[in-house]
Amino acid sequence: MLDLFARNRVATLLVILVVAYAAIGAAAPGYLSGATASTVLASSLVLMLISLGTMVVIVTRNIDVSSGSVLGLSAAVLGLSLNAGVGLPLAVALCMLTGVAAGAFNGLMVAYLGIPSIVATLGTLGLYRGIMLVMTGGRWIEDLPQDLKALAGNLGLGFSVLTVVVVAIIGGLWLFLRRTRFGRFFYAVGDNRAAAHHLGVPVRRVQFSAFVATGACAALASIVYSAQIGFIPNQAGNGVELKAIAVNVLGGVSLLGGTGSVAGVVAAVIFITSIDSALVFLKIPAYWNDFIAGALLLSVLLLDGRIRQVIDHRIRARRYAVHDRTPVVEGRDQTSKALEAGL
């Protein structure tokens, strides 16, 4: 039972989610509707992209706390170039390029200069936000063109172009991490860096690529953000990196690297977004949000940690039990004697 919950975080989350939905649905019958589902889906997109990007880095046993600022910076590039009359495709390309460059700078510092990732990205968290503010002069970017906002328009069933793109990315990332050789390297590097090096895995290139991917995801998230909101405030993306880390932990991605699945992260994002929407629906004052999010995260962590310890303990016991197996002959004799006596 314990093993099941620890190994299969997705299932655990889904079970909790179904129970929670049932409870909320019973308390407020109007909640379980298609409208809720499409709201949850749409409002989960930004967090989904940032969380997936963060996951790729965490799997390689690093961390990226700068993605909120990368989001802000690429959003500023997008907004400013659009308002300067640049066409949407080129503006999107510039925005993506910004995200990739920001991620590459993080990757350079961590993979090639050996700066601890938490320190490097904590620094760029401030740095990128600063560059964004310099670019915008501290003003919000408003009056974004209609064709950008149209990207968030409903195509039916609550799906927009952006939703389709995000779903494609989820599928693509899943395939990449599970099915490709280079994708497996990400887990190997996070699991045991020395072993990966020993087996010929290009450790630095993998770490670098992970940061670039995170930057690209953050840039994509900035497009979703701008299209959905229709303007770009100074604090765009502020704090989303912490939420993304929380989502990853909730989704079963170990911060020690080497484990975690796309499915787990997706389930966790849906879970967190659902809770938020349920609080709104139940008209619980907004000031409970942080408390509930924090309490939830910590309880999951505590539970998870304890379960892991129990499992570790069992593995250890099993490993040491080998020594008890050695006097095989003697032991077997006793058992058979005991059996005979019993019979």
Place this chain on the structure above:
Amino acid sequence: MKKLIFRWETALLAMLVVELAIFGIVNPRFLNLGNLIYGTSDFVQIGIVALPLTLVIIAGGIDVSFASTIGLAAIVFGVATFYAVPLPISIAVALVTGASCGLFNATIIHLSKIQPLVVTLGSLYLFQGTATVASGLVGAGGYEGIGNFPQAFNAFGYAQIFGLPATLVLFLALAAVLVTLLHFTRFGRAVFLVGQSESAARFAGIPVAKVQTITYVVTGLCAAIAGLALSAYFGSARVDLGSATLLPAVTAAVLGGASIYGGQGSILGTLIATFVIGYLQQGLQASGVSSQISSALSGGLLVIAVAMRQGSALLADFIAVIRLKKSQTALTSGGK
């Protein structure tokens, strides 16, 4: 003597001097002694949490929840005065709240064996949420403040001791206590050893969990002190009082020489780094840069400083290898 010159603290001090000189050239009025001294009131709270945070980092942990603890302690104090609890007891309750936050973090970390960053990230939300809920309960709403403190309390925000702002004196006194504790006592030695190798510390019979717990509790306590100081300074307690300290305080500790891997760091370094960061923000503002940008640029400073340290270490390694090769070729050719 050579040692003194090559110490990181000396480099930081030089950085501070250069920084002040540049701002002085840009805006000569910036270098007014009174300005410099009273300007500290705007950033001294960063230092008050960065100092104990240095202890946590040296002992191999990290705490990001202090940013919320500041707000929580302030709100608890505000709620207590709202219900007309006597001032000393309100203060005591706020301090106990801060210390319990630290104890809470340490307990969860040791129970779950999960990385401190993740745990304190969770409690960052939890403490902030608790503070928001608490202030909501007394009708102060989400992010509105609780005010109407006793006059004696508000006065502390602007009080002077020996001609210096009381909060600055508090900060320097705290630094003195922690310098002594970390660098001259048995406890400080244990903090370093635990951070350098937890397993070797366990083998040497050093109570690892206890040492780490104390560092978290001290951080919570100091966060509460910062929360009280800020409440007195602003005349009201708000949930988000500490949110702007998170990044600069971690920056100050790391810039001050604390290794994120544990086992290294210095209180003096953090002390100087606090002034470097604080005056950077003020100098930029005095030079007409908006406050948002200046606070963000301290992140840039962190990147540059760490890259420089890392770069110089790489360079030193490189030089060592070249030297070795030279001596070796000499040896080989000598052998032949």
Place this chain on the structure above:
Amino acid sequence: MTKDLAAGRVAVLEDIWKSYGAVPVLRGVSLALGAGEVHALLGGNGAGKSSLMKIIAGIIPANSGRIEINGQFLTHASPALAQELGLYLVPQEAHILPNQSVLENICLGLRASPRALRPRVRTLVQELSVAIDLDAQAATLEIAERQIVEILRGLVRDARVLILDEPTSALTPFETRALFDRVRKLQMQGVGIFFISHKLREIREICSTISVLRDGIIVLSGSLDDYNDGEIVKAMSHVQTSAEGEKTSILAKVAQIGQPRLSVRGLSGEGFRDISLEVRAGEILGLAGVVGAGRTEFAETLFGLRKQFAGSVHLDGVELSQRSPRLCIDKGLVYLPEDRQQNGLFLEAPLFWNVSSYLIHRLPFFLRSSQERLSFDGFRNSMGIKCTSAGQAARGLSGGNQQKVLMAKCLSARPKVLILDEPTRGVDVAARNDIYALIRTLAADGVAIVLISSDFDEIEQLADRVQVMAFGQHGGALVDDISVDAIAKLAFGASEANHA
């Protein structure tokens, strides 16, 4: 290049130099390996074997020298390149990715996917006749199984050059035999193999050529048939002469051995069961056994680091029931950990911090570091620790000097009973002799010593009495006839019997 291949050479090393910091480990080593050759590489701890092999495998760079694999130069240190050229190093301690399956562990780094390789791996598993679940999580594997994963990695890579670094240290005799069969098959296919081992019998069984490394130089090389065991052993250790004399002086001392200091009765814990022993003041008790026999677990349980399931421990007749490292240190039961870098030293800390770390709770609250420095300087002089100052970080010292610092740390606690776990692992010959002399002096001063070692020569040289652990249990005791052979028989005996 072509000349080498024509001569059937699959690996050539020329004039390899390597040093760590100021400590040289390899001083101009040249070696050649032919196709179908199984080349034994011997040498004591710290002779440079592991460094040499890591350099060929591209894991660490050499300071100078040339490496050729299959007729192509290893232009830079890169494991990927070495593997591409057709070389794989099966390391002594397996590199495991704990969160991945056994199959993924084996196939990582190969072009083909694990799914495609499964049938091939399965065939290899059957040929080796080992029982291993390819879908198990690698974290659950035991040491021996991890070793098998490494060997399978080498086999599945179709390497033309294989390096086996003590591959049998964790295997049962049965598995060893299967491995050797496989090695012979590879040999027929023209694979060249470097075989690192301490066990002469094994080497005689499958190797054709031999090279012996000592202090970073090849001191003996050629066809295995040209040398007898005595010559090989003599080449490995340079101080052969003094051993006799030392031994007699110990024998003279045995008479003066005093009161029982430590007595352990029926101790059971993780990885060992029902171990009893007794050490007297001035006596050196050798606790021998192979890797994984449960000796370190036993010592750590004794020192209060692990849970004890049953049994009792008495020190000078007083029972120590609720043991913790601090209590043990205070009572005079001191442990020198096996893993020096991980558990013994604080590598970044000044040397004098290291030495006083066992006594940190007895230091004054306000430290007086000048006294600590003085006490360190005392040890430095008496033990001949080579360092620049008491404030130097421990990382900068050589293995031997680090080990001396660790000894000083133990001695500063004024031990009555000293448990030394592999006190000379990775230590150069000179420092080893210093440590041996120190151990003898301590015993002469009335300290009771438990010497844990898998180096049976070391036990033979030092111990007054030997107790052997095998598979976590008491494997036998020796008093009068302490010899490497007798110890080995007891240490391996249990397993031989099991599979017979």
